[in-house]
Amino acid sequence: MSITKLADKINEAKAQGRTALIPFLPGGYPDREQFWKEILELDENGADVIEIGMPFSDPVADGPVVEAASLKCLADGIDLKWILAGLSDHRAKIRAGILLMGYYNPVLQYGLEKFAKDAREAGVNGLIIADLPYEEGVEFRELLAKYDIALIPLVGLNTKPERMDLYAKDGNGFCYYVSVLGTTGDRDSLPEEIKAGLKQAQEIFDIPVALGFGLKNPSQLESLEGLVDGAVFGSALIRHIDEGKSSAEFMKVWK
Amino acid sequence: MKKGYFGKFGGQFVPELLMPPLLELEEAMEKIMKSNEFQQEFTRLLKDFVGRPTALTHCANISRELGFNLWLKREDLAHTGAHKVNNTVGQALLTKMMGKPMLLAETGAGQHGVATATAAALLDLDCEIYMGALDVKRQSHNVRRMELLGAKCVPVESGTQTLKDAINAALRKWISAQQTTHYCFGTAAGPHPFPLLVREFQSVIGREAKAQFKEKTGELPYMVVACVGGGSNAIGMFHEFVQETSVKIVGVEAAGTGEPGCTNSAPINLGTPGVLHGMNTLLLQSEEGQILPSHSIAAGLDYPGVGPEHVHLHDIGRAQYGTVNDHQAMNAFQMLCKKEGILPALESSHAVAWVLENRKSIPKEANVIVNLSGRGDKDMDILEDYLANHAK
Ligand SMILES: Cc1ncc(COP(=O)(O)O)c(C=O)c1O
Numbered sequence A: 001m002s003i004t005k006l007a008d009k010i011n012e013a014k015a016q017g018r019t020a021l022i023p024f025l026p027g028g029y030p031d032r033e034q035f036w037k038e039i040l041e042l043d044e045n046g047a048d049v050i051e052i053g054m055p056f057s058d059p060v061a062d063g064p065v066v067e068a069a070s071l072k073c074l075a076d077g078i079d080l081k082w083i084l085a086g087l088s089d090h091r092a093k094i095r096a097g098i099l100l101m102g103y104y105n106p107v108l109q110y111g112l113e114k115f116a117k118d119a120r121e122a123g124v125n126g127l128i129i130a131d132l133p134y135e136e137g138v139e140f141r142e143l144l145a146k147y148d149i150a151l152i153p154l155v156g157l158n159t160k161p162e163r164m165d166l167y168a169k170d171g172n173g174f175c176y177y178v179s180v181l182g183t184t185g186d187r188d189s190l191p192e193e194i195k196a197g198l199k200q201a202q203e204i205f206d207i208p209v210a211l212g213f214g215l216k217n218p219s220q221l222e223s224l225e226g227l228v229d230g231a232v233f234g235s236a237l238i239r240h241i242d243e244g245k246s247s248a249e250f251m252k253v254w255k
Numbered sequence B: 001m002k003k004g005y006f007g008k009f010g011g012q013f014v015p016e017l018l019m020p021p022l023l024e025l026e027e028a029m030e031k032i033m034k035s036n037e038f039q040q041e042f043t044r045l046l047k048d049f050v051g052r053p054t055a056l057t058h059c060a061n062i063s064r065e066l067g068f069n070l071w072l073k074r075e076d077l078a079h080t081g082a083h084k085v086n087n088t089v090g091q092a093l094l095t096k097m098m099g100k101p102m103l104l105a106e107t108g109a110g111q112h113g114v115a116t117a118t119a120a121a122l123l124d125l126d127c128e129i130y131m132g133a134l135d136v137k138r139q140s141h142n143v144r145r146m147e148l149l150g151a152k153c154v155p156v157e158s159g160t161q162t163l164k165d166a167i168n169a170a171l172r173k174w175i176s177a178q179q180t181t182h183y184c185f186g187t188a189a190g191p192h193p194f195p196l197l198v199r200e201f202q203s204v205i206g207r208e209a210k211a212q213f214k215e216k217t218g219e220l221p222y223m224v225v226a227c228v229g230g231g232s233n234a235i236g237m238f239h240e241f242v243q244e245t246s247v248k249i250v251g252v253e254a255a256g257t258g259e260p261g262c263t264n265s266a267p268i269n270l271g272t273p274g275v276l277h278g279m280n281t282l283l284l285q286s287e288e289g290q291i292l293p294s295h296s297i298a299a300g301l302d303y304p305g306v307g308p309e310h311v312h313l314h315d316i317g318r319a320q321y322g323t324v325n326d327h328q329a330m331n332a333f334q335m336l337c338k339k340e341g342i343l344p345a346l347e348s349s350h351a352v353a354w355v356l357e358n359r360k361s362i363p364k365e366a367n368v369i370v371n372l373s374g375r376g377d378k379d380m381d382i383l384e385d386y387l388a389n390h391a392k
Helices: A005-015 A032-044 A064-075 A080-093 A104-110 A112-122 A134-146 A161-169 A194-204 A218-224 A235-242 A247-254 B016-031 B036-050 B060-066 B084-097 B111-122 B133-138 B140-148 B163-177 B194-202 B204-217 B232-241 B308-315 B326-340 B346-357 B377-389
Strands: A020-026 A049-053 A097-102 A126-129 A154-156 A175-178 A209-212 A230-233 B009-013 B056-058 B069-074 B102-107 B126-132 B152-156 B181-183 B223-227 B248-254 B272-276 B278-283 B320-324 B367-372
Touching: A005 A020, A005 A049, A005 A097, A020 A032, A020 A064, A020 A209, A020 A235, A020 A247, A032 A049, A032 A080, A032 A247, A049 A064, A064 A235, A080 A097, A080 A104, A080 A112, A104 A112, A104 B272, A112 A134, A126 A134, A134 A161, A134 B009, A154 A161, A154 B016, A161 A194, A175 A194, A194 A209, A194 A218, A230 A235, A235 A247, B009 B272, B009 B308, B016 B084, B016 B163, B016 B194, B036 B084, B056 B204, B060 B069, B060 B326, B069 B204, B084 B102, B084 B111, B084 B181, B084 B194, B084 B232, B102 B111, B102 B163, B111 B126, B111 B140, B126 B133, B126 B163, B133 B140, B133 B152, B140 B152, B140 B377, B152 B163, B163 B181, B194 B204, B194 B232, B194 B308, B204 B232, B204 B367, B223 B232, B223 B346, B232 B248, B232 B308, B232 B367, B248 B308, B248 B346, B278 B308, B308 B320, B320 B326, B320 B346, B326 B346, B326 B377, B346 B367, B346 B377
Parallel strands: A020 A049, A020 A230, A049 A097, A097 A126, A154 A175, A175 A209, A209 A230, B069 B367, B102 B126, B102 B181, B126 B152, B223 B248, B223 B367, B248 B320
Antiparallel strands: B009 B278, B056 B069, B272 B278
């Protein structure tokens, strides 16, 4: 495995003429046991990269569905140790790239170096820290790189080219393009300006560009042909699982 | 490249989508706030609308008992009844000059919400206030005030349903409404440049106090004391005195019920370093980095974090931070009412209580200025509850 693993996974999908699928589920959701079953099922049913949420008490970038799911996990006593230990146990069976998504404080308390080391050992390929903009993430990005873990840049509709350049300079993995000026949560339609933004991101980044926040069904991507290399979906998947339906069924729609 | 640090504390820990409005705000501070036009209008509003300068009152009766001089900087006499209005009038004026039509704010006790709604009404801005659902119930009087002033008060049902969740909700809203909205943050905390922005607007407190005290005595005070929630009234009082190394500086945190192991609101005394609400600071948190609920009888102190500049002042030993529990604050509250005819906010009562509790360590004849950050009318229900449950 190497730091290019996430980019490779997405590029493989691209080579097959499809958009890479990146489902998101908070660690420990809907419960401790079911969680790993869902992860394996997502993996077997076409996930190219799987994003596991690291629950935090104060998730400012998340909408109501992801927040409620994360808070439930916290109430169940899920922590980083549990997620990393479980991942170590299951990693060999998972073909997809693994991404952890969360907020800075729990990682900071775990210890940045220890986290990087343990995450590497558990087979994590990349990390998204929602509240770590470029400037605050410089040292951590370097540390993670030593452990072969990508710190995924998040940009969006209001990110000027100068700031995209910053992220692109030492960005690895893929660029996460946030589809809306807002929080996570599925929406019926995506803003029109998104095309221009994605085009710009495709020009500036030489890693793949994935779109996330607000995705609900594949038809949303139809008009974005050629601009999106990967699609991330969280709230829609959580809702689907809450309705008692299977991950396999969810993935089928997207394949 | 990192900005907005006070020593090791501060910073900008926000989603990238919030960096543009923070950079825009920083630029507005540089260009607009330094202009004569802004400064003249702000000064005029402080005088004619807020009612500044506020008085510096010598508490003759309590001073006689203590053997040293207790002075109060009377922010309770500012319009809307607390120091909060200095900041909101400043930020509202800045918003207006930035050409944005709307103010967004969070509030715990409701004081900052009322002050924001007031400034918005004055300057003809739309206004939306996020408030934890629990606080909406506890402080219904202030919710009604906000609504009368034309603001929309949005209850926040997530998390602990208190101030920290109101901040999360306001930050989320700001992400989506940044083009038309300014987030009027209520204390000297949060991501850069808020700690500097709020300090700038609140430092009028210390400037006035110093000038007024010098005029009365020709000297500098021995000590200045203020309560610390997020830290805005305190940094407003302290800023002018930080360079005056002969002046002792004391911030007072809320120790909650004071029982061992109780939740409290004293992150400088009882917290650990971490990142929340855009800043690296001291926090009440679990070992796993989850934010813990706080408690204080004073709703305005009930916050698990604290502004980064205070942590720095503590770190370098320039300021000392003590704690006072609910009970001690209540005693100070009643003493100030009965002996001086002043009904202080429960928040400010913590600062007064620290002086009473530490009277032995203060030299005879010394001059101590306490920042009386607000008036206590808003706390009548809490006070009555407390007295009913602790009948003597
Ligand atoms: C009267 C009063 N004093 C003090 C505070 C604490 O805030 P800060 O530490 O920002 O001054 C509040 C907050 O609501 C308040 O209403």
